[in-house]
Amino acid sequence: MTKRFARRLALVATMMMLAIPAVSAQQDDEAPPPSKPGKPISAGEVLSGELNAMKIRDVKNAGKRVAMYQITSEPRRLPAPSGLCDLETGPETFQLVTSSDAQAAQLKSFVGKEISVKVDEVACASDPGQMSEAVVTKWSLVRKQ
Structure with a gap:
């Protein structure tokens, strides 16, 4: 049972490591500031x-x-x-x-x-x-x- 728990914990940790850069990249790509009038x-x-x-x-x-x-x-x-x-x-x-x-x-x-x-x-x-x-x-x- 300990091996299954360790595998699941490793899988969750790997998924979290992959998801964090994607979330931070989305936050960096927020809408640009409004353009100045022409x-x-x-x-x-x-x-x-x-x-x-x-x-x-x-x-x-x-x-x-x-x-x-x-x-x-x-x-x-x-x-x-x-x-x-x-x-x-x-x-x-x-x-x-x-x-x-x-x-x-x-x-x-x-x-x-x-x-x-x-x-x-x-x-x-x-x-x-x-x-x-x-x-x-x-x-x-x-x-x-």
């Missing part, structure tokens, strides 16, 4: 990032599928009253609203690439179903020199 962006400034395209259903156009373009960038603060869009660091995804077929065609060739746009109007996303955290309603593509 730098502000206002009308006339340039927003750069990767351009993504998604197909969404347009409720205004009988549910037709239309392309929606989005820039993924570093976090940015928007001008007041929008501020941080109820986020700690500010929005990172910006929907580019196209006002014409020419703008949509212009963006289509840059999907998946890094682009820069001059922002004229930007606000937090407010409509249900929007895929981005912020919406850029007026913009122009900036050509790289």
